[in-house]
Amino acid sequence: xxxxxxxxxxxxxxxxxxxxxxxxxxxxxxxxxxxxxxxxxxxxxxxxxxxxxxxxxxxxxxxxxxxxxxxxxxxxxxxxxxxxxxxxxxxxxxxxxxxxxxxxxxxxxxxxxxxxxxxxxxxxxxxxxxxxxxxxxxxxxxxxxxxxxxxxxxxxxxxxxxxxxxxxxxxxxxxxxxxxxxxxxxxxxxxxxxxxxxxxxxxxxxxxxxxxxxxxxxxxxxxxxxxxxxxxxxxxxxxxxxxxxxxxxxxxxxxxxxxxxxxxxxxxxxxxxxxxxxxxxxxxxxxxxxx
Numbered sequence: 001x002x003x004x005x006x007x008x009x010x011x012x013x014x015x016x017x018x019x020x021x022x023x024x025x026x027x028x029x030x031x032x033x034x035x036x037x038x039x040x041x042x043x044x045x046x047x048x049x050x051x052x053x054x055x056x057x058x059x060x061x062x063x064x065x066x067x068x069x070x071x072x073x074x075x076x077x078x079x080x081x082x083x084x085x086x087x088x089x090x091x092x093x094x095x096x097x098x099x100x101x102x103x104x105x106x107x108x109x110x111x112x113x114x115x116x117x118x119x120x121x122x123x124x125x126x127x128x129x130x131x132x133x134x135x136x137x138x139x140x141x142x143x144x145x146x147x148x149x150x151x152x153x154x155x156x157x158x159x160x161x162x163x164x165x166x167x168x169x170x171x172x173x174x175x176x177x178x179x180x181x182x183x184x185x186x187x188x189x190x191x192x193x194x195x196x197x198x199x200x201x202x203x204x205x206x207x208x209x210x211x212x213x214x215x216x217x218x219x220x221x222x223x224x225x226x227x228x229x230x231x232x233x234x235x236x237x238x239x240x241x242x243x244x245x246x247x248x249x250x251x252x253x254x255x256x257x258x259x260x261x262x263x264x265x266x267x268x269x270x271x272x273x274x275x276x277x278x279x280x281x282x283x284x285x286x287x288x289x290x291x
Contacts, residue, residue, distance in 0.1 A: 159271060168263070174221075200267070203215075203263075223267060
């Protein structure tokens with residue numbers, strides 16, 4: 001009888017820790033459900049997840065102080081909020097990383113767009129500078145050409161001797177020799193499509209009076225006829241005069257004192273500045289900027 005009583009007491013002692021732990025757990029769950037307002041308080045501003053920090057459990061019960069061991073279900077119940085909070089932090093970290101990447105992508109796109117706009121503005125500035133330089137060059141060329149035109153117009157009637165050819169005739173003849181034709185060809189061939197020139201033809205003949213003048217006129221006419229027919233020299237560019245046995249004009253005193261002893265014709269090519277103006281026209285046209 002005494003042994004049976006001892007066994008019952010020993011069994012009761014062993015069962016009391018389990019009942020005490022279960023009672024403490026039940027009381028904790030009831031207190032947690034009865035006070036929902038405490039867990040839903042406003043989170044502090046410096047919290048990453050926007051929730052209240054986890055608080056350690058202070059109510060351990062009677063056997064919490066005496067029993068150093070905990071059951072598996074108790075441990076899982078204590079660590080479940082920690083796992084949930086860690087998962088929330090992982091989700092928050094992933095969302096922040098995605099947001100940072102989106103902001104960086106938009107920033108890079110904005111930088112590239114601004115750089116492209118800056119390059120386009122630089123190109124427009126370069127094009128404007130080139131156009132301004134071309135306009136300045138065109139204005140300078142136009143001013144230069146205007147000055148040249150003014151000089152040409154001012155000297156339009158000022159002819160300068162370019163070349164001079166002397167054609168010899170036998171006494172009493174007015175027919176051109178082969179050498180005379182060759183000399184006229186050398187002088188007249190380069191004049192094709194040229195402007196701003198005249199040809200002065202002066203005939204000189206031996207003898208006296210009107211007979212000498214008529215002979216010199218015939219020799220000069222033969223030269224003019226050859227230039228018009230063979231080289232298509234316009235008639236308005238030819239000035240003909242029969243000088244007879246007159247002294248050579250524009251000569252020194254010793255030459256003036258001498259009279260012509262044979263028939264000859266002096267052919268003088270005179271030019272003004274129109275040829276120079278015509279030669280500068282293609283250059284000005286090429287230098288003009290294309291629109």
